[in-house]
Amino acid sequence: MTQDRMNKKQASILEAARDLIAENGFHASPAAQIAEKAGVGVGTMYRYFENKDALVYEVHKEIEFRLHSQVFQDDDSLPVRERFIRIYTRLFNYLIQHPNDYKFLEQFYNSPYGIKKRREEPLGNTKYDLLKKLFVYAKSQQIIKDIHEDILFGLCFGPISFLLKDHLRGFFDLNEDSIQMIVEALWDAIKR
Amino acid sequence: MTQDRMNKKQASILEAARDLIAENGFHASPAAQIAEKAGVGVGTMYRYFENKDALVYEVHKEIEFRLHSQVFQDDDSLPVRERFIRIYTRLFNYLIQHPNDYKFLEQFYNSPYGIKKRREEPLGNTKYDLLKKLFVYAKSQQIIKDIHEDILFGLCFGPISFLLKDHLRGFFDLNEDSIQMIVEALWDAIKR
DNA sequence: CGGGTCGGAATGAACATTCATTCCGAAAAC
């Protein structure tokens, strides 16, 4: 699944698709343009991916894989607040440093693609399991507010998503200090 | 600008466009379908709106007008916390009760339409002026954290936007109690 | 050579937009 195991061509198609879709959205990313950017013929693209949908889902899978391996780690010997701050800071930084991964995901989850995906995947969404478990634990210890985990997640991820968008559009700039202040504010929102 | 001043036909086109775009997105809302839903001929639509873009901008203007008149009011004799909670609760409730307005706005601001719009409109975006001013005042009084207003806004509106999406997709349910808890958590995030 | 891989022209479906025509109500003519 990772690029190591993949054909060069396949990888470059995935990358081109991600970048084009991140910048222009699904509608403004014609197959011909993706192929061109990837440096392959249109027909070739269809040798590697059954159709455009399959390609889109594959891009998504790749990004989730990277997120999972680079962001979602936890060390449960630390205090909860510390664990929270580390994970969210890492997530925030990853997305800032990989804007096209973020932009793609944003498009994906706000399109029929992502909605379908989320409906199919049972609640125990592996990727967010870690975050959910941390919330459940912290609630049981009375460290954070007694609110449904999904809502807690929204309280924390909502601002990240929103602010990232404006940052990437150049409406303002997120530096290291702002990131720390923001993540701490997120903690203040959920802590008891 | 309000529907009173408008032609019945124009209003029904705007409404049809909003609903279709809210549900299916811009790309999956062909002119023919909008016209059909509005109960007019396609050609008629083009009598009222120069092209699809103009129609989209007009829908946006209508929604902003409603938001402005029904949500963005303030009473500066109240304590800041109260003012904050009231405005955000009203905003949250309005969007829950007018899901298609919300869904349209979401699509709009995450598309080239909205990005263009925001770039053109100078910072003093009239609609959010009220919120921005409240933040500036509260900061000057040391009531809330000393963070740039745009970031404060993201901290507060991010969760609303995120949670609303999941609520409307039926992933969970936002009742009056959750709304109150959420808005209070938003306050905790920004208060000193 | 022959099996597999490429590329990009060709195809057909879906779409936004246009425009020649129809429709309708109100005014003019009688």
Place this chain on the structure above:
DNA sequence: GTTTTCGGAATGAATGTTCATTCCGACCCG
């Protein structure tokens, strides 16, 4: 009061464009 005329409003079939997908000849490696 009735018929005729008229002009703007409404219509949807026709047009041109853009796309996803297919197809087939060329190419490469064994």
